[in-house]
Amino acid sequence: MKPNLPLTLLGAALLAxxxxxxxxxxxxxxxxxxxxxxxxxxxxxxLVNSSVxxxxxxxxxxxxxxxxxxxxxxxxGAYAKTSFGAPVPNYPKFYAEIVSGTYEGILIDIDTNSxxxxxxxxxxxxxxxxxxxxxxxxxxxxxxxxxxxxxxGFSAYATVVNTYNANGSTSTRYYDGAGxxxxxxxxxxxxxxxxxxxxxxxSTPTAVAFSLMGEVKPTKTVVPLYAGTxxxxxxxxxxxxxxxxxxxxxxxxxxxxxxxxNYSTDGNLSNAGTYYVGDLGAGAQVLDGSFSPLAPTATxxxxxxxxxxxxxxxxxxxxxxxxxxx
Amino acid sequence: MxxxxxxxxxxxxxxxxxxxxxxxxxxxxNATTGEFRLSDGTLPTAGGxxxxxxxxxxxxxxxxxxxxxxxxxxxxQLLALGWVDVRNLSGTTSPAAGAWDFPxxxxxxxxxxxxxxxxxxxxxxxxxxxxxxxxxGTQGNMASTSTSFAGSTEWAVIKDTAYKNAADPGGxxxxxxxxxxxxxxxxxxxxxxxxxxxxxxxxGAVPEPSRALLGMIxxxxxxxxxxx
Numbered sequence: 001m002k003p004n005l006p007l008t009l010l011g012a013a014l015l016a017x018x019x020x021x022x023x024x025x026x027x028x029x030x031x032x033x034x035x036x037x038x039x040x041x042x043x044x045x046x047l048v049n050s051s052v053x054x055x056x057x058x059x060x061x062x063x064x065x066x067x068x069x070x071x072x073x074x075x076x077g078a079y080a081k082t083s084f085g086a087p088v089p090n091y092p093k094f095y096a097e098i099v100s101g102t103y104e105g106i107l108i109d110i111d112t113n114s115x116x117x118x119x120x121x122x123x124x125x126x127x128x129x130x131x132x133x134x135x136x137x138x139x140x141x142x143x144x145x146x147x148x149x150x151x152x153g154f155s156a157y158a159t160v161v162n163t164y165n166a167n168g169s170t171s172t173r174y175y176d177g178a179g180x181x182x183x184x185x186x187x188x189x190x191x192x193x194x195x196x197x198x199x200x201x202x203s204t205p206t207a208v209a210f211s212l213m214g215e216v217k218p219t220k221t222v223v224p225l226y227a228g229t230x231x232x233x234x235x236x237x238x239x240x241x242x243x244x245x246x247x248x249x250x251x252x253x254x255x256x257x258x259x260x261x262n263y264s265t266d267g268n269l270s271n272a273g274t275y276y277v278g279d280l281g282a283g284a285q286v287l288d289g290s291f292s293p294l295a296p297t298a299t300x301x302x303x304x305x306x307x308x309x310x311x312x313x314x315x316x317x318x319x320x321x322x323x324x325x326x
Numbered sequence: 327m328x329x330x331x332x333x334x335x336x337x338x339x340x341x342x343x344x345x346x347x348x349x350x351x352x353x354x355x356n357a358t359t360g361e362f363r364l365s366d367g368t369l370p371t372a373g374g375x376x377x378x379x380x381x382x383x384x385x386x387x388x389x390x391x392x393x394x395x396x397x398x399x400x401x402x403q404l405l406a407l408g409w410v411d412v413r414n415l416s417g418t419t420s421p422a423a424g425a426w427d428f429p430x431x432x433x434x435x436x437x438x439x440x441x442x443x444x445x446x447x448x449x450x451x452x453x454x455x456x457x458x459x460x461x462x463g464t465q466g467n468m469a470s471t472s473t474s475f476a477g478s479t480e481w482a483v484i485k486d487t488a489y490k491n492a493a494d495p496g497g498x499x500x501x502x503x504x505x506x507x508x509x510x511x512x513x514x515x516x517x518x519x520x521x522x523x524x525x526x527x528x529x530g531a532v533p534e535p536s537r538a539l540l541g542m543i544x545x546x547x548x549x550x551x552x553x554x
Contacts (some may be wrong), residue, residue, distance in 0.1 A: 164493075229493070230494075230495065255358065256356075256358065256359045257499050257501055257504070259350060259352060259498065260497075261350055261496065261497045269495060270437050271419065274352060274434040274497060276499065278358070279358070280356075289352065291433070311493075311496045313488070
């Protein structure tokens with residue numbers, strides 16, 4: 001499927017590996033547009049924020065401290081989570097991700113930092129990473145505010161975003177004319193995190209045009225899929241849709257039981273295809289709604305910047321490769 | 327702006343947004359996921375499954391089991407209990423013709439509208455019959471499906487705790503392999519010797535002897551006694 005608006009590259013060198021000096025370097029930057037017609041649509045941003053740090057780091061044995069092997073000279077608190085007073089919810093603003101090796105793609109939310117180390121919000125998982133040295137990159141999270149920058153068409157108190165949480169609950173965010181508020185109509189919610197590879201459902205009475213800006217993620221992304229909730233997920237390719245035939249989802253989903261739903265992009269959010277994973281004798285394959293394997297020539301695809309809904313019967317993860325390193 | 331004003335604006339705004347309450351329901355049967363079998367262990371070549379819920383509230387397992395006394399009328403009895411096949415819900419896109427009929431079952435009902443009597447977490451059932459086929463009738467009118475599965479003599483009813491209406495928008499795949507807990511195979515037998523571990527055998531009531539046959543048995547017994 002040819003995208004409506006191609007990715008525009010603002011140019012820069014491909015991401016280097018400054019393993020020694022802990023620098024941040026420019027990756028492949030660009031922007032990608034997605035329109036949400038009047039009605040309801042899925043949106044999965046395909047760009048991430050540039051890294052602010054890269055380098056080798058030691059993970060403490062308790063998984064809560066990540067210390068670069070070369071002193072980074074950070075400003076204490078520069079990567080701290082938000083600090084709103086109750087009842088406004090707080091969110092992580094930055095994350096560290098593992099960018100190479102067995103655990104490439106795993107993401108760790110940052111609670112705060114000192115001049116020399118990061119403190120994770122939760123102990124790093126899997127536990128096998130603790131007590132080891134890994135190559136990391138630190139990035140600022142994509143947030144609802146960031147995704148909305150430059151967007152047009154929002155209607156105050158009528159444009160609504162739903163995000164689906166790991167525990168099965170739904171968080172509703174309303175555009176109040178200037179930014180996003182929670183479902184109490186007052187608490188600031190623009191810092192709501194949109195994790196790489198995940199997205200949200202937007203309902204709007206008038207068409208909205210999002211202008212996504214950022215970096216093409218150069219490394220893998222491990223996207224969690226939670227049982228009992230609605231997982232809005234997509235590939236991190238800002239230039240084209242992603243074929244479902246032979247998609248890496250086949251390695252993650254329970255056979256014949258987990259469901260991938262694709263939806264129309266006309267605002268009606270009607271089903272545009274249901275898919276499963278199953279082994280019918282030729283290894284795990286992506287199956288269509290009739291439980292027949294997709295053909296190699298099948299054009300069924302995850303739409304650009306939109307994503308699909310995945311329902312799983314047990315928590316699992318989906319490893320998404322970078323379009324720069326497929 | 328005070329909170330009441332904000333709420334009023336939200337209500338007005340919400341009415342302008344298109345409805346989007348749909349889920350998908352899939353069902354397939356194979357050696358991995360489990361298959362319905364006839365009471366003799368063979369795979370059915372006629373009949374099919376009906377997947378749905380009871381709009382009048384779920385009947386007791388005993389009430390469903392009691393319908394086994396006359397499988398030929400079981401489907402119409404289910405309708406009387408408020409049975410709704412999800413394919414009959416208005417707006418549902420049914421799977422391909424025959425996708426939920428024996429001998430090969432594999433298909434997905436799409437754009438299944440949730441809400442009303444089919445709310446989130448509504449208990450779903452899978453009901454299998456050994457004859458006839460599902461008659462689609464008119465969507466929104468379950469009575470128009472009343473001739474479905476005509477001639478059936480065996481059936482099975484599965485109610486797994488995982489068979490619940492999915493969160494919108496989403497989907498659920500109803501597999502026999504997940505029906506293993508107590509009270510989940512309401513009518514039928516699971517795990518019969520020689521079957522796959524997840525297979526379910528249908529149940530057919532033993533027919534009552536006719537009066538003439540009873541009379542013959544009585545005469546034979548009297549004859550044998552006189553000879554002694």
